[in-house]
Amino acid sequence: MLRKYSNHRTIQDNIKLGGITAFSAGMVNVASVIVFFSFTSNVTGYYAVFAQEMAKGNWYQGAVVLFWILLFLIGSMLSNLIIIHGKGRLSSYLTHSIPLILEIISILFVGIYLDFFYEDSLKETEVLVGALLFAMGLQNGLTASISNSVVKTTHLTGLTTDLAILISMFTKESNRTNRLLVDKFHLLLSIVIAYVLGGLLSGISFAILSNKTFYVVCAVLLIIGLYDHYKLYLVKKQFVKRHRQSVSLTS
Amino acid sequence: MSWQIYFLKRNGMLTIKRKILARFNFVLLSFLLFGATAMVMFYENPERLLEGEWEEQGWYFEKVEKSPTFKRQTIIHEQIKDEAIAHLPPLQDGMWHFERTRDKNFVAHHQSQQYNWFLKGRGHILELRKDNELVESFIIQKLSKDQLILHLNLDMQTRGIARIVLKKGGKEKYAEKI
Numbered sequence: 001m002l003r004k005y006s007n008h009r010t011i012q013d014n015i016k017l018g019g020i021t022a023f024s025a026g027m028v029n030v031a032s033v034i035v036f037f038s039f040t041s042n043v044t045g046y047y048a049v050f051a052q053e054m055a056k057g058n059w060y061q062g063a064v065v066l067f068w069i070l071l072f073l074i075g076s077m078l079s080n081l082i083i084i085h086g087k088g089r090l091s092s093y094l095t096h097s098i099p100l101i102l103e104i105i106s107i108l109f110v111g112i113y114l115d116f117f118y119e120d121s122l123k124e125t126e127v128l129v130g131a132l133l134f135a136m137g138l139q140n141g142l143t144a145s146i147s148n149s150v151v152k153t154t155h156l157t158g159l160t161t162d163l164a165i166l167i168s169m170f171t172k173e174s175n176r177t178n179r180l181l182v183d184k185f186h187l188l189l190s191i192v193i194a195y196v197l198g199g200l201l202s203g204i205s206f207a208i209l210s211n212k213t214f215y216v217v218c219a220v221l222l223i224i225g226l227y228d229h230y231k232l233y234l235v236k237k238q239f240v241k242r243h244r245q246s247v248s249l250t251s
Numbered sequence: 252m253s254w255q256i257y258f259l260k261r262n263g264m265l266t267i268k269r270k271i272l273a274r275f276n277f278v279l280l281s282f283l284l285f286g287a288t289a290m291v292m293f294y295e296n297p298e299r300l301l302e303g304e305w306e307e308q309g310w311y312f313e314k315v316e317k318s319p320t321f322k323r324q325t326i327i328h329e330q331i332k333d334e335a336i337a338h339l340p341p342l343q344d345g346m347w348h349f350e351r352t353r354d355k356n357f358v359a360h361h362q363s364q365q366y367n368w369f370l371k372g373r374g375h376i377l378e379l380r381k382d383n384e385l386v387e388s389f390i391i392q393k394l395s396k397d398q399l400i401l402h403l404n405l406d407m408q409t410r411g412i413a414r415i416v417l418k419k420g421g422k423e424k425y426a427e428k429i
Contacts, residue, residue, distance in 0.1 A: 125372070
C-alpha cells in the first residue's frame with residue numbers, strides 16, 4: 001500500500017490505501033464534530049467561514065479559521081516535502097511511513113489530551129482541532145503524493161464531481177468497457193463508501209468508547225503502516241523457504 | 252543593478268525570478284501563520300467577552316417554517332419564550348450572568364452554580380450543561396463588548412429559529428432581582 005510510488009501502483013493498491021485512509025478520515029471528522037463542533041477532514045467550508053468572519057468583523061474567529069487552514073496546508077506540504085526529499089536517501093516504505101507516523105502521533109496526542117487533560121476551554125478546542133486538521137493534511141498530502149493525485153481521501157467535493165462525471169459517461173456503451181474509467185469508478189466508490197462507514201463507526205464508537213475513539217483511528221492507521229511490513233515479511237519467509245528447499249535438493 | 256537580483260526582463264516585461272517567488276511562498280506562509288497565531292493568543296478571547304451580565308433586549312423570530320401566524324423578525328410571544336427556556340432557570344429572569352473562576356465556568360443564578368457554560372468550535376457555539384449533561388446549545392451570531400446575539404432552534408408551536416438579543420450590563424437590575 002505504501003511502498004509503491006506513482007505509476008507503479010496498481011488499482012488494488014490505490015483501493016486499499018484510499019479505502020482505509022478514507023475510513024479513518026470519516027472517523028476523525030465525525031468524532032471531531034461530536035467533541036468540538038468542528039469539521040476536521042476538509043477545509044473547503046473554512047475558506048467560506050473565514051471570509052464570512054472577516055466580513056462580520058470577527059477578527060479573532062477569522063484568525064482561528066485561518067490558523068486551521070494553514071495547519072492543514074502545512075500538514076500536506078510537510079508530507080510531500082518528506083516524500084520528495086526522502087526519495088533516494090531512505091527506502092520508499094520508510095519515507096512514505098513517516099507522514100503516517102506523524103499523523104498517528106497527532107491523533108494520539110488529541111486522544112490522550114482529551115482523556116487526561118481536557119477542561120473544555122475554547123483555547124484547548126482550537127489547538128486540538130488544529131492538530132486534527134494538521135493530521136488530515138498529512139494524510140491527504142501522503143495519499144495524493146504517492147498515488148500521483150489519484151487518491152484523495154479527506155474531502156469528497158472533487159470526488160463527488162468525478163463520480164458524477166463517470167456516472168454520466170457510463171451512459172455511453174464504449175465507456176462502460178473502458179478499463180481505466182471502470183477502475184477509477186471502483187476507486188472513487190470505495191473511497192465514498194469507506195468514508196461514510198468510518199463516520200458511522202465513529203458515531204457508534206463514540207457512544208461506547210467516548211474520547212477513546214481517537215485510539216481506534218490510530219489502530220486503523222497502523223494497519224496501513226504494518227500492511228506492507230507484513231507483506232515484506234511473507235515474501236522474505238517464502239524466499240527463505242524456497243532457498244532452503246533448493247539447498248536440500250542439491251545436497 | 253540591485254533589481255536584477257529579483258527580476259528578469261523577458262520579452263520586454265519585468266518578471267520576478269522563480270527562485271525568489273518560491274522563497275516568497277515560505278515568507279508569506281510564515282507571516283500568515285505567525286499573524287494568525289499571534290491574533291489567537293493576544294486578541295480578546297470570546298470567553299472573556301462573554302463573561303459578565305447580559306440583559307435580554309428581546310426575542311425575535313429569525314426563521315419560521317411555513318407558518319402563517321409567525322413571521323420573521325416578529326417578537327416572540329412571552330409564552331413561547333418561557334417554554335423555550337423552561338429547562339433553564341438561570342435564564343428565566345431576563346438576565347444572563349456568565350461567571351468564570353479558575354476551574355469553572357458557570358451561569359450564576361442566586362447562589363446556584365449548577366449550570367456550566369462552554370464555548371465550542373471557533374467560539375460560535377454556546378453550550379449550557381448541568382452535571383456535565385448538555386441542556387441547551389445556542390449559536391452565537393454576534394458577540395461584541397456590548398452586544399450578544401444568539402440563535403436558538405425552536406421546536407414547539409412552530410418550527411423555526413429564535414434570535415435572542417442581549418445587551419451587556421444591567422448589574423443594578425440583576426442585583427435588584429436577586
